[in-house]
Amino acid sequence: MTTDELRHQLEFYRDLGFKDLYRRSPLTLQPQSEMPPLKIPVELPGLMPENDTLDKICSDIGDCQRCRLGATRNKIVFGVGDPKAKIVFVGEGPGAEEDAQGFPFVGRAGQLLTQMIEGTSSKEGIPIKREDVYICNVVKCRPPENRTPEADEMETCGQFLFRQISVIQPKAICALGSTAAKALLGGKDGVTKLRGTWHKWQQLPLMVTFHPSYLLRPYNQNAKREAWEDLKKLLHFVYD
Numbered sequence: 114m115t116t117d118e119l120r121h122q123l124e125f126y127r128d129l130g131f132k133d134l135y136r137r138s139p140l141t142l143q144p145q146s147e148m149p150p151l152k153i154p155v156e157l158p159g160l161m162p163e164n165d166t167l168d169k170i171c172s173d174i175g176d177c178q179r180c181r182l183g184a185t186r187n188k189i190v191f192g193v194g195d196p197k198a199k200i201v202f203v204g205e206g207p208g209a210e211e212d213a214q215g216f217p218f219v220g221r222a223g224q225l226l227t228q229m230i231e232g233t234s235s236k237e238g239i240p241i242k243r244e245d246v247y248i249c250n251v252v253k254c255r256p257p258e259n260r261t262p263e264a265d266e267m268e269t270c271g272q273f274l275f276r277q278i279s280v281i282q283p284k285a286i287c288a289l290g291s292t293a294a295k296a297l298l299g300g301k302d303g304v305t306k307l308r309g310t311w312h313k314w315q316q317l318p319l320m321v322t323f324h325p326s327y328l329l330r331p332y333n334q335n336a337k338r339e340a341w342e343d344l345k346k347l348l349h350f351v352y353d
Contacts (some may be wrong), residue, residue, distance in 0.1 A: 145199040170276045173234050174244045180269045182254035188215035192249030199284040199351045205292040206262050212255035217248050233344045247281055251296045267296050282312045284351045290324030321345045
């Protein structure tokens with residue numbers, strides 16, 4: 114079994130709530146039919162390598178062909194921002210501009226996200242810029258025609274997202290859109306139900322809000338106001 118496969122198995126059992134594994138003792142004093150074998154607890158190892166770093170994660174991804182997205186993408190879009198950021202923004206996946214440049218949120222949605230971060234922080238008297246946060250996606254390769262990532266694609270890339278957030282250890286996470294929210298929280302609810310209240314990912318506070326691409330549509334004016342309220346709550350929680 115490869116390291117990636119082992120980590121995937123451990124993550125599966127961890128998500129189910131298991132904290133320990135058990136192995137059979139090699140010694141039994143009586144035949145197995147008469148006495149159950151002694152079980153010795155074995156603590157589950159961590160899901161990330163020791164002394165993990167963003168550079169190591171990027172290196173481990175390599176020229177990734179672990180799922181079907183590797184065959185159609187142009188560039189892997191890893192993440193960008195402060196490696197010690199207090200907030201990590203997580204989107205769905207790269208679009209055409211991101212796929213061409215290799216950086217997340219650089220198209221129209223990315224420009225709006227920058228305005229949201231910097232405009233809200235300025236109005237609230239919080240001196241931060243886009244480069245002070247960390248921005249990444251659930252999947253690192255662009256899905257064809259910008260379709261929603263499939264479950265197995267998100268599962269494959271999820272190990273790297275898990276490691277990114279674990280290395281950065283932000284004070285809070287912001288899930289942008291339903292896909293990111295479902296990937297991080299594991300449920301089926303959409304943004305409308307999840308936004309406005311705090312959730313938890315691995316004990317880290319998580320706020321859900323609308324994806325900037327959704328806010329670009331002209332008929333979503335109410336959603337824009339709600340997204341700004343979400344950001345205000347997020348920024349004050351982290352920086353006050």
